[in-house]
Amino acid sequence: MKKIGLITIYSVPNYGSVLQAYATQEVLKKMGTDCYIINYTYPNQWHYSIGFKKPNLKNKVAQFLGVRAIHRKQKKLQAFKKKYFHFTKEYPTLDALRQENWNKYDVIATGSDQIWNAKYLKGDSTFMLSYLPDNIKRISIASSFALKSLPPQYIDKYKKHLSKFNALSVREQNGINIINNELSIDKEVKIILDPTLLLSKEEWLNLIPRSNFHKTSKYILFYMLDYAFNPKPYIFEVTAYLATKYGYKVIALEGYKK
Structure with missing residues (x-):
C-alpha cells in the first residue's frame, strides 16, 4: 500500500x-x-x-x-x-x-x-x-x-x-x-x-449523526465566500428580496455580514 x-x-x-x-x-x-x-x-x-x-x-x-x-x-x-x-x-x-x-x-x-x-x-x-x-x-x-x-x-x-x-x-x-x-x-x-x-451524498450523510434541527418552515440557506468574486452588496439585496417574496427566513453559515 x-x-x-x-x-x-x-x-x-x-x-x-x-x-x-x-x-x-x-x-x-x-x-x-x-x-x-x-x-x-x-x-x-x-x-x-x-x-x-x-x-x-x-x-x-x-x-x-x-x-x-x-x-x-x-x-x-x-x-x-x-x-x-x-x-x-x-x-x-x-x-x-x-x-x-x-x-x-x-x-x-x-x-x-x-x-x-x-x-x-x-x-x-x-x-x-x-x-x-x-x-x-x-x-x-x-x-x-x-x-x-x-x-x-x-x-x-x-x-x-x-x-x-x-x-x-x-x-x-x-x-x-x-x-x-x-x-x-x-x-x-x-x-x-x-x-x-468527489464524495457521494451518502458518504457525507453517513459521516454525521442525524441532526436535531427540525425544519418548521421553509428557509434560505446562505453560505458565501468572496475570495474570487465579490457579489456584495447585490447578494444581500437578492437574499432580502427572496426572503420577503416567499416569506422564508435566512439561515446563514458564512458570509452574511454586510
Whole structure:
C-alpha cells in the first residue's frame, strides 16, 4: 500500500477548509493509499512575526467557553478533526518539516483549498513543498491560487518550487494560466473537482449523526465566500428580496455580514 503525506490548510475556523481536508484524505484512501495529514501548525510564530494577528488569552478563553457563535463553531471543527483526521506528529515550523525523513513516504501531496494564495501565505513556501529533498515525489490536488495573478515579488519563489512537482492539478482556469504563463512552467496542469465533490451524498450523510434541527418552515440557506468574486452588496439585496417574496427566513453559515 502506497503511503501518502497530505499537507493542506485545515486549522482556520472555516467549514470548507476542514471538509476539503477530510474529503482529500478520504479520496486518497479510496484509491488504496495509506494517507496521513501532515500536522503543520498554521499560522505559527513566523506568520505572527510578519503581521498575522496572534490570538490572545482572552480570545482563547472565549473560544474554550464558546462565548460567540464563531467560538462554538471552532470547538465543533476541532472535535471533528480529532475524530476523523489521520494526523502525523505535529510540526510547529517549516524548519521542523525540513528535519523530517520523508523517504518513508511514497508521495507527498498538497491541496486542495487556497494553499497557494499569496494573500494569506505571505511567502510561506510550506504548501509548495519546499522542505522536501528533490528525490521525493510531489503532487498537487485541486490546488487554488484564488487570484487572477501572482504578486511580482513571489514569482521566483513559486516558480522554483512548483517546477519540481511531478503532477499538477488545480481547481480553476486561473491556476493553469499562472503556472504555464506567469511562472513559465512547461508542464501539463489539469483542472479537477475539489475533493468535497468527489464524495457521494451518502458518504457525507453517513459521516454525521442525524441532526436535531427540525425544519418548521421553509428557509434560505446562505453560505458565501468572496475570495474570487465579490457579489456584495447585490447578494444581500437578492437574499432580502427572496426572503420577503416567499416569506422564508435566512439561515446563514458564512458570509452574511454586510
